[in-house]
Amino acid sequence: MAPYPSSSVQAARHALAERLRELRLDAGMSGRDMARETGWQPSKVSRVETGRTAPSDDDIKVWCRACNADGHAADLIAANRTAESMYVQWRRLQRSGLRRLQESRVPLYERTKTFRVYSSTVVPGLLQTPEYATALLSSVTRFHGTPDDVSDAVAARVARSEIIRRGEHTFAVLVEESVLRHVIGGADTMAGQLGHLLAVMALPSVSLGVIPAGVPREMWTLETFNVFDEDRVHVELLTAAVTVTEPGEVAQYAAAFAAMAQLAVHGPAARALLTGAIDALG
Numbered sequence: 683m684a685p686y687p688s689s690s691v692q693a694a695r696h697a698l699a700e701r702l703r704e705l706r707l708d709a710g711m712s713g714r715d716m717a718r719e720t721g722w723q724p725s726k727v728s729r730v731e732t733g734r735t736a737p738s739d740d741d742i743k744v745w746c747r748a749c750n751a752d753g754h755a756a757d758l759i760a761a762n763r764t765a766e767s768m769y770v771q772w773r774r775l776q777r778s779g780l781r782r783l784q785e786s787r788v789p790l791y792e793r794t795k796t797f798r799v800y801s802s803t804v805v806p807g808l809l810q811t812p813e814y815a816t817a818l819l820s821s822v823t824r825f826h827g828t829p830d831d832v833s834d835a836v837a838a839r840v841a842r843s844e845i846i847r848r849g850e851h852t853f854a855v856l857v858e859e860s861v862l863r864h865v866i867g868g869a870d871t872m873a874g875q876l877g878h879l880l881a882v883m884a885l886p887s888v889s890l891g892v893i894p895a896g897v898p899r900e901m902w903t904l905e906t907f908n909v910f911d912e913d914r915v916h917v918e919l920l921t922a923a924v925t926v927t928e929p930g931e932v933a934q935y936a937a938a939f940a941a942m943a944q945l946a947v948h949g950p951a952a953r954a955l956l957t958g959a960i961d962a963l964g
Contacts, residue, residue, distance in 0.1 A: 699733035709749040719748035797853045798909040798939045808843045814875040817867025853888045859895040862959035869963045876960045891946030892955045901941040
């Protein structure tokens with residue numbers, strides 16, 4: 683299994699590891715020589731060179747010093763930080779609270795013209811009601827053990843969501859039917875959320891598709907992801923957020939979204955699935 687969940691991250695890590703290996707070879711050193719010069723175990727040298735272990739800034743400085751290549755350290759540290767920024771644990775993102783995380787994405791949302799959102803887990807944030815968002819973010823806070831600023835985070839999320847009603851943006855949203863059936867925050871909260879989805883479907887900027895349960899499919903269920911224009915993709919994992927910017931990989935997510943859209947129903951058929959989910963709440 684690859685040590686990083688995105689090929690962009692993996693490629694960046696391996697590119698850095700290869701540059702470190704080349705410095706060692708250019709210095710005429712063996713792996714054991716490097717271990718001796720750095721005071722590391724040979725196994726650590728091997729892990730760094732193969733990309734299995736991400737080096738720290740200090741590790742890179744020590745490596746460059748051992749190779750008499752201190753002038754390369756700054757560039758290598760910058761490359762290392764770029765790779766690190768692609769894959770960031772939620773605990774790190776949320777350590778100052780959820781409100782700042784919501785607000786940090788506003789500039790990206792403002793400059794994005796075309797949003798493509800696929801969710802297999804929950805109603806996407808841009809379409810959440812305050813009550814649904816409160817229940818969901820409270821659960822996130824408890825699970826990840828992050829600071830409890832849920833009320834402020836919900837206010838920031840709702841404010842950010844106003845973008846669907848203003849500006850020159852379009853939103854293509856796909857959800858698995860199971861998202862409509864997962865009861866978040868209780869029956870009343872869920873009924874309100876589903877009713878809100880029925881309302882936002884009428885907005886000219888929003889296209890909401892639902893992939894029916896049981897539909898024959900060649901495209902398997904994926905992790906939740908957001909495509910921002912043709913520039914970047916945010917992928918949501920249980921423990922981390924992955925940012926994809928490599929054009930080829932962004933194109934793969936766009937292609938996956940297009941394949942998912944072929945499975946989805948829109949308009950009256952989607953509304954029927956939403957009303958059916960509401961009726962099932964009793």
